[in-house]
Amino acid sequence: MKVTKAVIPAAGLGTRVLPATKSVPKEMLPIVDRPAIHYIVEEAVRAGITDILIITSRGKSSVEDYFDRAPELEERLLASGKEELYRQITEVTQMANIQYVRQQEAKGLGHAVLCAKSFVGSDPFAVLYGDDVIISPPDQPAIGQLCAAYDRYGLGVVGIKEVTPQQILRYSSLAVEPLEDRIFRVTDMVEKPTPDKVLSLYSILGRCVLPAEVFSILENTPPGAGGELQLTDAMRTITHTRGMTGVDYVGKRYDMGNKLGVLEAIVEVGLAHPEIGEGFRDYLRGLCGTL
Numbered sequence: 001m002k003v004t005k006a007v008i009p010a011a012g013l014g015t016r017v018l019p020a021t022k023s024v025p026k027e028m029l030p031i032v033d034r035p036a037i038h039y040i041v042e043e044a045v046r047a048g049i050t051d052i053l054i055i056t057s058r059g060k061s062s063v064e065d066y067f068d069r070a071p072e073l074e075e076r077l078l079a080s081g082k083e084e085l086y087r088q089i090t091e092v093t094q095m096a097n098i099q100y101v102r103q104q105e106a107k108g109l110g111h112a113v114l115c116a117k118s119f120v121g122s123d124p125f126a127v128l129y130g131d132d133v134i135i136s137p138p139d140q141p142a143i144g145q146l147c148a149a150y151d152r153y154g155l156g157v158v159g160i161k162e163v164t165p166q167q168i169l170r171y172s173s174l175a176v177e178p179l180e181d182r183i184f185r186v187t188d189m190v191e192k193p194t195p196d197k198v199l200s201l202y203s204i205l206g207r208c209v210l211p212a213e214v215f216s217i218l219e220n221t222p223p224g225a226g227g228e229l230q231l232t233d234a235m236r237t238i239t240h241t242r243g244m245t246g247v248d249y250v251g252k253r254y255d256m257g258n259k260l261g262v263l264e265a266i267v268e269v270g271l272a273h274p275e276i277g278e279g280f281r282d283y284l285r286g287l288c289g290t291l
């Protein structure tokens with residue numbers, strides 16, 4: 001069954017990027033001239049997803065505003081002859097059928113995904129973590145690579161990458177077996193493992209495709225790491241009952257909940273930007289000479 005629905009959990013407090021996120025949601029932090037959430041929605045749309053639910057929380061109305069029409073601004077741009085800017089901001093509002101629901105309490109990623117139960121119904125769905133921007137070739141959106149694996153194997157899919165031994169303790173750790181190029185069978189997983197519980201250096205990074213049965217599992221899953229309802233714990237149950245696959249997706253992931261990740265995204269996307277890339281590259285060359 002083709003995956004046409006996506007859930008973007010974007011309710012986190014962004015404590016690792018304070019004080020900026022006291023008033024600006026981390027999903028709205030700009031990468032050159034677009035907020036992080038734009039890149040995530042665009043990735044889903046390029047993969048053929050038509051219906052998107054963004055999970056927000058208090059203080060994040062700017063996320064909704066970004067994908068809404070702005071008549072006064074649009075009129076001013078047209079009156080000033082700025083048709084290209086007008087086209088860009090109106091295209092944003094037409095990217096997909098985007099809906100919103102608030103997570104009223106910060107109870108973890110699993111709880112945020114559970115808020116999407118009525119939106120998803122009985123369909124398989126993609127999850128694109130609101131912290132993670134993944135830049136990949138235009139014809140290979142990361143979530144599209146996972147959807148292709150779901151079509152091929154009929155099992156839930158997680159997007160995976162190898163990380164450092166230090167990072168694995170903050171993320172998740174997976175037991176994997178190779179199936180084909182960049183695709184693995186996932187046989188076990190653990191969230192935020194202690195050093196003696198590390199299964200491998202492969203971790204879930206930012207993307208997954210799940211069957212709707214995950215909701216009934218989440219409803220019966222006790223709080224896990226950090227006292228929160230962990231999506232990884234529910235996926236572990238699916239791994240043990242039906243099995244899951246993992247895709248080492250093509251693309252570079254930027255952690256927008258991390259100050260260094262934000263800077264990396266700005267620099268690398270800026271260098272490829274058609275408008276300012278060349279000038280930015282010249283600036284960095286000069287700057288490097290002073291370091």
